[in-house]
């Protein structure tokens with residue numbers, strides 16, 4: 001277990017506001033490259049992509065960890081396959097306005113997914129459904145709920161929690177909870 | 182990059198029992214940098230073998246110099262809350278780091294109407310806002326709706342009764358879920374849209390809404406506020422955990 005974390009069997013919820021309600025027929029996921037090109041998927045198109053079922057440990061900055069959670073979704077490697085970019089950074093955007101920033105390399109090479117199932121059932125809205133980002137090697141706020149897109153950029157732009165005092169990178173093993181850690 | 186928020190040693194100066202299962206801790210924290218209403222701290226306990234564990238607790242009042250106030254609800258079987266409410270004694274040290282959180286905060290310079298909705302111990306950061314408002318002599322229109330099981334579960338009872346009278350522009354409504362005091366006009370029951378309409382602000386007033394408490398309570402209240410027409414961007418939430426706490 002990473003330092004300062006404790007184990008939970010529950011699935012606590014951390015969100016800054018209400019849970020958004022997103023109709024699937026209007027849902028879309030967009031990757032925008034630094035030169036303005038956009039790559040779009042509708043809900044049905046997302047479901048048609050090859051899926052993986054990662055089993056991972058998750059660590060929330062509010063101190064709980066949950067081990068061996070199982071998810072189903074699409075690897076970012078698949079979504080990024082045809083995207084041409086030289087960007088180093090990514091800013092994930094969510095329905096409801098939430099954002100979080102990550103180095104692009106933390107989204108690639110089997111480290112991140114867009115997931116739509118949790119423990120064999122469709123992902124509940126309060127846990128980020130219909131689809132959320134899953135980046136389990138970083139604190140869980142980086143796994144943006146209700147994800148709607150990823151903006152690729154050459155500079156690092158702070159996301160929502162990052163701009164109110166949470167750490168820019170958020171590695172649980174180095175206990176990077178707050179700015180300056 | 183800003184400076185690291187350091188761990189500091191806090192010692193218990195005084196305590197007050199709020200209910201049979203909740204205790205307010207007044208802690209002296211040398212070097213405390215001050216904080217905003219709504220922020221929290223991380224508390225770290227370490228035992229003789231070096232095992233340590235951390236939890237978050239909201240700051241219940243504006244800082245009084247180097248003294249800060251937390252109120253902890255005892256969760257049955259809870260590792261940290263049972264220690265803080267039953268064992269932790271005057272003069273004992275704990276480690277604390279903060280203030281943390283820059284979103285669930287109210288600044289006394291704001292004048293927009295505010296709706297505070299608390300479930301159980303979720304009153305703690307909202308009480309800090311009520312107290313910060315009073316301290317700053319703010320006239321921002323405030324309404325507090327406080328949901329508790331029964332009169333015996335209410336924190337800060339006498340202060341809230343006084344505030345409801347003395348703090349002009351502050352309305353306080355207590356909603357009882359299991360048993361109401363004699364003479365109450367509202368039947369005991371969970372908070373619903375009718376309560377939020379009646380004791381809150383109309384969405385047209387564009388209040389900033391702060392909702393805090395157990396996760397299920399916050400989910401329900403925030404969704405109901407959205408359903409009543411409040412802009413989700415004006416609803417700020419803090420979820421404490423699974424059921425109570």
Ligand SMILES: Cc1cc2nc3c(=O)[nH]c(=O)nc-3n(C[C@H](O)[C@H](O)[C@H](O)COP(=O)(O)OP(=O)(O)OC[C@H]3O[C@@H](n4cnc5c(N)ncnc54)[C@H](O)[C@@H]3O)c2cc1C
Nearest residue numbers: 236237238239253254259260261262305421422424425426
């Ligand atoms: C930002 C933030 C601010 C908080 N502020 C406060 C505060 O001001 N006052 C306060 O009393 N608490 C507050 N909490 C909750 C607090 O951090 C702990 O979760 C709580 O005290 C329980 O910890 P524990 O070690 O006693 O229980 P644990 O040993 O962690 O848990 C024991 C059992 O109780 C369950 N449990 C855990 N947390 C809760 C809970 N909140 N309610 C009911 N059951 C629970 C667990 O699932 C487990 O089964 C806050 C939490 C957050 C995230």
